[in-house]
Every structure is written in C-alpha cells, then in structure tokens.
Amino acid sequence: MTDFLPILRGIHGVWLREIMRATRDRGQLLGGVSRPLIWLLILGVGLNPYFRGEVFGEVRLVLPYNYLQFLFPAVIVLNIMYTSIQFAVSVIWDREFGFLREVLVSPMPRWAVLLGKVLGGATAATGHGILVLILARFADVTLTPLEVVEAIIYMFMLSFALTCFGVVLAGKVRSFEGFGVFSNTVILPLYFASSSVFPLDPSLTRTQLVVTYPEWLVALIRVNPITYAVDVLRGILIGFNQFPPYIGLGLVAAGMVVFFFMALRGFGK
Amino acid sequence: MTGGWKRWRRPVLDIGLIAALLAALNFLPSDNSLADRRKQGVLRYCVSESANALAEPRELRLAEGIARQLDLRLEVQTVANIGRSFNPRDWNLSRGQCDMIGGLANTETNRNFLTLLPNGSRIALVRAGPAEAPPRGAEMGVYLRAPGLDRVRLASYLRAQGWRAQPLRTPEALSGWLAGGGQAIVSTLTQLPPDTGTNPLPPEAGESTDLAFGLWRGDVTLTRAIRNALERELDHIPPE
Numbered sequence: 001m002t003d004f005l006p007i008l009r010g011i012h013g014v015w016l017r018e019i020m021r022a023t024r025d026r027g028q029l030l031g032g033v034s035r036p037l038i039w040l041l042i043l044g045v046g047l048n049p050y051f052r053g054e055v056f057g058e059v060r061l062v063l064p065y066n067y068l069q070f071l072f073p074a075v076i077v078l079n080i081m082y083t084s085i086q087f088a089v090s091v092i093w094d095r096e097f098g099f100l101r102e103v104l105v106s107p108m109p110r111w112a113v114l115l116g117k118v119l120g121g122a123t124a125a126t127g128h129g130i131l132v133l134i135l136a137r138f139a140d141v142t143l144t145p146l147e148v149v150e151a152i153i154y155m156f157m158l159s160f161a162l163t164c165f166g167v168v169l170a171g172k173v174r175s176f177e178g179f180g181v182f183s184n185t186v187i188l189p190l191y192f193a194s195s196s197v198f199p200l201d202p203s204l205t206r207t208q209l210v211v212t213y214p215e216w217l218v219a220l221i222r223v224n225p226i227t228y229a230v231d232v233l234r235g236i237l238i239g240f241n242q243f244p245p246y247i248g249l250g251l252v253a254a255g256m257v258v259f260f261f262m263a264l265r266g267f268g269k
Numbered sequence: 270m271t272g273g274w275k276r277w278r279r280p281v282l283d284i285g286l287i288a289a290l291l292a293a294l295n296f297l298p299s300d301n302s303l304a305d306r307r308k309q310g311v312l313r314y315c316v317s318e319s320a321n322a323l324a325e326p327r328e329l330r331l332a333e334g335i336a337r338q339l340d341l342r343l344e345v346q347t348v349a350n351i352g353r354s355f356n357p358r359d360w361n362l363s364r365g366q367c368d369m370i371g372g373l374a375n376t377e378t379n380r381n382f383l384t385l386l387p388n389g390s391r392i393a394l395v396r397a398g399p400a401e402a403p404p405r406g407a408e409m410g411v412y413l414r415a416p417g418l419d420r421v422r423l424a425s426y427l428r429a430q431g432w433r434a435q436p437l438r439t440p441e442a443l444s445g446w447l448a449g450g451g452q453a454i455v456s457t458l459t460q461l462p463p464d465t466g467t468n469p470l471p472p473e474a475g476e477s478t479d480l481a482f483g484l485w486r487g488d489v490t491l492t493r494a495i496r497n498a499l500e501r502e503l504d505h506i507p508p509e
Contacts, residue, residue, distance in 0.1 A: 020276075020280075022282070023277075023280030023284065024279065024280055026283060029283055030342075032287075033287050036291075037294075043298070044299075045299055045300070048299070048300060048487055048489070049487065049488060050302070051486075052364075052485060052486055052487020052488065053364070053382060053383060053485040053486040053487060054363060054364050055358065055361070055364070055371070056357045056358070056360060056362040056363075056382055056383065056483070057356055057357035057358025057359070057360065057361045057362075057382060058358055058382070059382060061486065062378040062381075064381055064384075064486075065486075066289060066486050066487045066489060067487065068489060086341070087490075093306060127284075130402065131288070131291060132285065132289055134291040134292055134293055134295070135294060135295060136293045136295075137295040138294060138297065138299055138361065139299070139489075140299065140456070140489045142491065142492055178380065187365070195395060263506075
C-alpha cells in the first residue's frame, strides 16, 4: 500500500497537468463549443424540417423521435472523439520537447505515466461531452438526474478508450501536422459511417435495409464500432437503441483495455 | 488558497462563460412551429367524428386549457375520415389541417407517426351488448375507429373465441347492428345508443392504454409549449 501511494500521487500529478493544459488551451475550448453549435444548431435545425411528419401515416424519420433528438447523442460522441483523439497531440508535444523523457526516467512506472495522461485526456473529453449536454433543452431532450449520471459515466468510458486510441495513433505519427491530417481522416469517416446523421430503420431486416441504402454502406455501418458507441448513448439519452446495448458497452469496455495496452507498448519509444 | 484560485481563475471563468453561452442558446427557438401558431392565433384540434370531443369531454377541457395558456383560440375540427380504414394514411390528416390530434391511443403504432403526449384519460376495448357473451360461431361486430389499437391482437382473440368478425364502418351501421340484437367490440370512446350495456374484455383482447394528444414530429417548440401547458392543466384536471 505504501509503495502504491507515490504512484497514485504521480498519476494525480500527470492527470492534473493534463487538465491544466486542457483548460488553459482556449483554442481547444472553442473547438468544444463550435462543434455542437455547427452540428446541432445549424445542421440539426437545417435538416429537421426534412424529417418531420407531414401526413399521419407517413414517416420520413423511421424512429419515434425528431431529427434534433436523434442527432443530439451523436454530436456528444463527435465532440468526445475530436477531443480524445486530438489529445494525442499532447503526447507528440511532450515527446518533441523532452518532457516525456524527463517523466519516463522518473521512478514512476511507464504504465502509471500513461494512465495519468489518458485519465487527463479522458476527463477533458468528458467535459466537452458535458458541454453538449447543456444544449439538451434546445434539442428537446428531457433528462433525469440519473440519466445525466449514467451518460457522464459512459462518456468517460468512451473518452478513455478513444484517448488510448489517439495515443496509439500518435505513436505512428512523428509530426504535429501529420497527426492533424491523420486524425481527421480517422475521425470523420468513423463518424459519418456510424448511423450518426442518418438512421438505419431498426424494424427492417438486412435484406430490407439494402433496398434503402447500398449494401456496402450498410456493411460499413455495421462493422463500425462507433455505430454501437453512439447507439448506447442514444439508449441512455433518448431511450432508443438500434442494437442491443450490451454490444456497444462491451466494445467500449474492450476498447479501454485493448487500446490502453496497445498504447503502452508504443508509449515513450 | 489564494494561489490556488489564481491558478484556476482563468480556466474557471472561460468554462463558466462557455457554459453560460450554451445555456443561453437553449432559449433560441429550434423551429417556427410555435411562432406560426401565434401568428395565426389558432390551435387546430382534430378529433374523430365518432369518438368526438363531446364523447371525451375531459380531453376537450384539457385542449381548451392548453390553447388558453398559449394565448390561442382552440378550433375543434371533427374529421369524418379518422378511423375509416386500417391505414391512417387514408385519413388524409395533414399538418396543414391539424396542429394537435385528440383521441389517440398511446401505442407504438401511433408513436411511429406522431409525438404523443399522454393526457391521463384511458382507452380500452369493450363488448357492447348484453352481459352474456355470444356462443362460438356467432358474428361479432367490430367498430374501432380509435387509431393505433392492436387489431392483430384483437383478431387473435376473436378467433380464439370462435366469433366471426363483422366490420362495422359507420355509427349508423353500429346502431343498426346493436338494435338488431347483435353484439360489437367497440372502444370506450365510442358513443353508443342509450341503454346499451358494455362488458370489459380480457387482456388477451387488448390492454387498456392511455389516451394521448398527437403532435407532428419535428414541431419542437410547439410540442414543448403544449407539453408544459398540459402538465400545468393536469394539476387542475387530474388523470382519471
């Protein structure tokens, strides 16, 4: 126990440093606000009329929710994805400027340094998810305190997995510029191919679905883990699940462990 | 303490400012649905001709209260088409005709098409006619008209009882059928001829469900205003 306390203090120190850096970076904070504004206020409001009911008996949006409600959990996931994966820039930064070398020669084990960094990144990303939650009234999403707590816990799990994923990516890229381009080519395709902005009718079979959408797109959505990650948050926030929620929860939990160990393998090399 | 605050002051102020900005954005209207109603000064409330507002006075009182709270005049429109066929699309109820639809069962079928706000009244299926159920092989009139009820479940129940369903399409057909000694499955909203007895049906025939107001999906601001007004009305007119 006495051996473990210094490690805990070390993890706390690294976590606090990441939090301070995230909260002092006004650019990152502005990014956390501008994404929900663009996606929810502009895209959501702009497309909402095209999904609304016009004649009783006819549906355009196959789910019993309006488009803003449908989009709301996906915008939270988008904000978390950007903040988590972009967090890895700090790893490149630390590597470039020698901070990482200094920390890694300290008595703290390598896994504890990584854990502190990832917890810091996940906390910042969860904070950015919470910023979107503030817009719940605008999207006409009514939340109970329990739902808010559940959502925050799940958002933290997702942030942790994605932050580790970002660190894995950072291990493959050597420059800031390269990482910026690389992360966008990962985040946006994952997001768009995840049934986040358009619904797959849950009542349709796969055969029926491929009548509406091309088969390759349906296949892409079904193999995309973000599809299931968004689906779990939809279940918590608007009570709608397209897939059994344990799939998404299982994938996120597995992602936390697998990506952490993958990140640890490349961390500080 | 002072040093700690100094260190965190700027981030706390930044985050507070951002949170306040986002909270303020919540008060931007998400659409024009409420503004349009206010411009016209009317809330168009559609109900079925058979299960009309007079048959469900509580719903009408709630609708009047909602309109009053929104500073709108309630325009009740009885629509003959409602319930005429199995498919609600055939009723030709459009956004241009109604803002709010009454007398709807709070069922998944209806939720697929509209945003439903349960209003505390209930709807159930009953057997109209003498207390004694007809024998197997007898014809049983069916006059539902209330949209969204589980017809498949009812059909299974009728088959299990050995009754042959006889669809009745108009109030006159129902009255004639009952006057001729027949029995019929109707909803609790149906206006029956005087002295017609009703008998509850078992759950296998269909559960009793909430009645709900139906609003067009996507009308965010109007739905929110009506939901809030309905909650306040329910304080005065408690659920049945």
